[in-house]
């Protein structure tokens with residue numbers, strides 16, 4: 499039984515879809531009201547939202563490791579904010595968390611369409627994903643099982659994931675993608691209502707996913723500055739196969755650098771926020787997994 503779900507927006511202050519969906523629902527709470535659980539909404543990084551920037555001191559969506567949450571010596575705005583949010587929505591790892599399920603709303607400058615980024619392995623999380631894939635066949639699922647602890651916002655709750663929608667420039671609202679994100683959240687709320695009431699959901703027992711494998715950085719000089727950009731043939735090719743020998747980067751002096759690895763799918767191609775993180779795209783394997 500899921501007693502409550504949190505819809506969080508503005509984890510990144512320049513991703514306006516989530517910010518304005520939360521504002522919409524705070525003004526129209528009946529839209530997210532369902533019969534057998536409670537839905538709460540939360541604007542996450544209000545200071546960053548006001549300044550229309552991703553974060554103030556550090557990425558809030560990497561600030562929820564148990565180690566950092568327990569470290570009172572951290573001074574960054576987002577480190578302190580993470581502790582406040584964990585009191586409100588967690589606590590992470592607790593037997594009695596305030597919220598059972600977190601869906602964290604993001605946008606990306608990459609051509610990711612309507613997608614889910616998931617690190618949680620819980621059965622409820624994956625049944626929700628199976629339901630959403632059934633309702634929205636265009637939905638793609640990117641599974642990220644890192645070898646380090648999941649420090650994302652949704653890790654505060656026992657179940658959850660992030661929704662990533664693109665391509666949207668930072669600081670911009672696009673009505674088409676706003677509506678798609680909104681519809682996906684309503685499907686999720688409908689899923690929870692049906693799951694709680696014990697209806698047979700007739701879900702597929704397998705889901706197609708893109709399983710994270712590799713981060714690909716830009717070619718850089720000795721000073722660390724990038725010396726190439728994503729090749730024009732790879733731009734916007736998210737959830738698209740890349741084979742050995744295909745163009746990957748274009749150097750500033752117009753030389754093509756080709757892909758040397760085995761065939762994989764490219765995701766988050768040329769995402770603006772990842773220049774500073776040191777990756778130009780991620781590579782994933784497509785597979786079907788049991789839910």
Ligand SMILES: [Zn+2]
Nearest residue numbers: 510513604605
């Ligand atoms: Zn984001």
